[in-house]
Amino acid sequence: MPDPEVIQDLYRSMLRIRGVEQRISDIYWDDKIKSPVHLSIGQEAVAAGVCQTLEPKDVVFGTYRGHHVYLAKGGDMNAMVAELYGKVTGCARGKGGSMHLIDLEHGVSGTSAVVGTTIANAVGAAYASKLKKMGIVIVVFFGDGAVDEGVYHESLNFAALKNLPIVFICENNGYAVHSPILSRRNSDNICEHARVYGVTAERIEGNDVIAINERVGKAVAAIRSGESGPHLLEIMTYRWMEHVGPGEDFNLGYRTPDERAPWTDSDQIDGLRGQIADDVVTRIDAEVLAEIDAAFEFAENSPFPEPEELYAHVYG
Amino acid sequence: MPDPEVIQDLYRSMLRIRGVEQRISDIYWDDKIKSPVHLSIGQEAVAAGVCQTLEPKDVVFGTYRGHHVYLAKGGDMNAMVAELYGKVTGCARGKGGSMHLIDLEHGVSGTSAVVGTTIANAVGAAYASKLKKMGIVIVVFFGDGAVDEGVYHESLNFAALKNLPIVFICENNGYAVHSPILSRRNSDNICEHARVYGVTAERIEGNDVIAINERVGKAVAAIRSGESGPHLLEIMTYRWMEHVGPGEDFNLGYRTPDERAPWTDSDQIDGLRGQIADDVVTRIDAEVLAEIDAAFEFAENSPFPEPEELYAHVYG
């Protein structure tokens, strides 16, 4: 068992993600967030478990489904919510929206709306870290769909060839939009595939935040000590909500509530809550709620960018 | 041992390739072939061994290093040589040159100068063959360099997913231009990699034309009978000449004559010659020489395309 502080950290981390995204879902109807949102509800354990193992200087990359990664790595919550609102106080001054989050100060190097792109970018960051002996570990999050893309192959190959300090996190939620994984590849063997490149690979079942935390922690430690090169962790998880948007999607018929049930039954937030003293839970819950309230208030009260901002930042 | 007829066929096939390319090399100095040539001398066994297993209706795709594939599959020699000369009687009316050979009548579906492109095209042809129940087996030839490209990954994945009637022939000559394979990937494990996709894979050592012929023959038979899906054969071979151009390249220093020696010592043409009755050899040699003489004469005597041809064939 990890020590109680880690449990509390993980709990808080997941709760912040769930809380923010639940709030997004709740208020989406009022049309203040005019941006497609890809909620990670149900997948919080991945980002929380992974990012807890990282140092502030370490760098993560993610996808359009990136709220959880941004928050777990320590990205500024106010700036994220403001970004969703399209406000100039957003982490990308409103220009990026939900799919393009960044917080360089906290090691969030960016998320992308084109599947697979940040995998290669992360490999480049790892190359820079190695070349310049920065001691920074790079982590890139992507879905099971990204594995289909040629750039995935090219990225794994290069990372292994150069023995780079990178952890590939494949968040396998079983679907790319509505396509199940076995409709896109012959076998359920992402880890085996990664190993052939020379990438150490392991699957973690059950969306288990403690297991994720421990195993990724080992991988990160091995990389940081120079003991080993790139790792891939395939983390089995489940998206509770629709692919994009604030609601559920069982009406579409491509999956059933029964399929989801084991995942909600084993909700990692509930699980950890039971392991923390009641008064601590109460305190953390209150703190997180206050933080979230403040973030949405901050976003609501922030100004939109001035029209001239349209022309800023094209060239640097 | 294969039957004598097959031995003769393979001998003739390799001799035609060697003869044409040697002639190209010999006359290149006179600047009549104004086209980069990527000679396959030393690799004849691959094309000959593979194509001997195919029926006329079967379809092959290749690369800029494609003379051997074109000739082995039965492509018209006159039209190929004329193509190199840029004549309108060429297989692509002079528009393609050495890197872009085609002979649809004989199942040569085209070669490409951009590494990796025809791999995906071949997969599409195999899809068509399967969908339309054409009973056609598709074979695509590519080098060890093409394996680096993302499209290789995407093509193998799709071929396995759809269980397509295709044979991937990786001509592993150890180099992509001047880069040895282990400077481009972590391990020498192309077959292992292919297997993870669900592609049956096997390496054939020693550029051995008989082994190539037998093992590819088995793969083609299994595919044609519907018994199995895609296969990959990694055929170890060696390029005797420079990457592009008519000469040798030991002066460049990236490889040594010693490295080549075992390959020339085990020259497959010499090897088969010893297994065929002398009078038959004499006859075949004479026939092939006459065919080659005629092809170069045909090319020399053919006209260049008319200037208006510049504007033909942009749209069909």
Next chain:
Amino acid sequence: MSTDNTDTNQRILTYPEAVREATLQEMERDDGVIVMGIGVDDPKAIYGTTAGLQERFGEDRVFDTPLSEDGMTGMAIGAAQMGLRPIHVHIRMDFVLLAMNQLINVAAKNLYTFGGAAPVPIVVRSYIGRSWGQGPQHSQALHSMFMHVPGLRVVAPSNPYDAKGALIASIRDNNPVMFVEHRLLSDSTSHVPEEPYALPFGKARVQQQGSDITIIGISYMAVEAYRAAQYLKEVGVSAEVIDPVSLSPLDLETILASVAKTGRLLVVDNGWLTCGASAEILASVAENVESPVSLKRMGFAPVTCPTTPGLEQGFYPNAQTIAVMANQMVQGKSADWVPDEIGATEATEFRGPF
């Protein structure tokens, strides 16, 4: 939207319905037509354009693909070379950037490269996104890149009638065709005859006759240009509105005839200006006219598309800004009329799905 058809008993379809009908009819006519792409068989069916096709034609002719744009484009090309007619669908044009190698190095060139031997009859359908925070990577309009390359055809119909006819023509054509759709046109409707018909390539549609200025609107901007022309009536400006429909080949003849009449040309592209379709049209007109004409172009602001709604609005021309520009071209720069309406109602009303 004016179409040639003047039936009284009009059959009205939406754009996606027209696209679906064209696909379905061609699939029935020719069993070599296949539909492939990420999500074509899923419950949302690419805004309904592929709805029910898999049930009707089976999983071999209508199939979801892995997320492999480059490889799947190459696959479509190879299938086409063997006699199939693949329609490859991309829910955003931005993703087609992954397939440029196969489209430009292979599809556009094979026929020529092989001296006429190997036609590549593929259709690539892709959507230009807009509104509700599509942002930098879900909003691009890259038609000019394809217009640049010989061997490709490019069409960008702006209404259901043209969409059906152009898609049927694209499927029947022996060349690779980039079929450009716009997300904001999905709710548009028009008369669409049931029987199959093919629009000829290279034929522009004159949406409205006029005498003072020619306004060309491309893709969704055809809608906005038409709206602008209605606003302009208020100040007595008579605009001729042209939708090229086919961008490659381009119907320069119709454009030149119109400009000869009006002496002024405003091209409104649904894309960036630099080296864009609007540059091409202006250059072609400038090369070909004898008497001087006044030439202007409008399009995306020369920036990346921002996500936040306020900035996003400034990124696009709309009927209002088009009308203002056209009026100034006719009445002089000092004309300070601004129509009350902004136009672009599809954009302001848009709420997904994405």
Next chain:
Amino acid sequence: MSTDNTDTNQRILTYPEAVREATLQEMERDDGVIVMGIGVDDPKAIYGTTAGLQERFGEDRVFDTPLSEDGMTGMAIGAAQMGLRPIHVHIRMDFVLLAMNQLINVAAKNLYTFGGAAPVPIVVRSYIGRSWGQGPQHSQALHSMFMHVPGLRVVAPSNPYDAKGALIASIRDNNPVMFVEHRLLSDSTSHVPEEPYALPFGKARVQQQGSDITIIGISYMAVEAYRAAQYLKEVGVSAEVIDPVSLSPLDLETILASVAKTGRLLVVDNGWLTCGASAEILASVAENVESPVSLKRMGFAPVTCPTTPGLEQGFYPNAQTIAVMANQMVQGKSADWVPDEIGATEATEFRGPF
């Protein structure tokens, strides 16, 4: 080639030598500069442009890559985001089509997308091929596609002096820069000062002053345009010859000033016309001039590049065809003068290496 420098004691370098010197000097100045690409460390060293760099700076800063254009471009972008300044080399521009996704969806956009937070200082060097049967897939000039996209810079120097200065500027610049080279310029020479210098972006070079017509030549066509201007002297036509050098940003000011003087503009691009750099220049001029000017453009024939030498020649403009066109623009269409020389000696003399 006229350069600004009038030293008597001129130091003459070839184009590859100038490129190599710029790279070497910048690598010495800034240890974040790295050189990567297929073959950069091989015996042929990309026509010598990367010769000896790996020996000097080590295998970590100068390295061969797998054949993975898309992934390696993405890798360069990520490395740049962490403070490196990668120079990614492609021996043909055709292969850059594999990297369009990373270049256009990511490199061009990240700075803007992230509100200024993440600059992407990469340089992409690529060669336009020509001659000796380069054919369809080794001859493309795709600069206009990059000009189309906000966030990218594009430069295409035509002589060693400009090449060195533009490459140094590109490496120091905080934006992604497409640095376009032409294979036929590899033997060209000019004075190149030893000390590092950076050419400003957006500044055209007036190669020759003239009064009758402005001829703009892009990339290798700058050489042919200059030759054509010499031929034109024979018939008393005074041509002003401009090499834009920087295509994005483009020095429209210099062009407009020249056209205001000559009243005639012929743009000769080393690329296709439709939606090309020449369309952009014509359109910009047409939009901006008051008095009528005569405008023409020349470039690749609107076909795929054929391999056979006879057809290949017709595919390209040359000094002769440029001179004929310019003369007709000045003297009228009936002028039937044809200069004796064809120009394009680099093309006829070319025999590889490829």
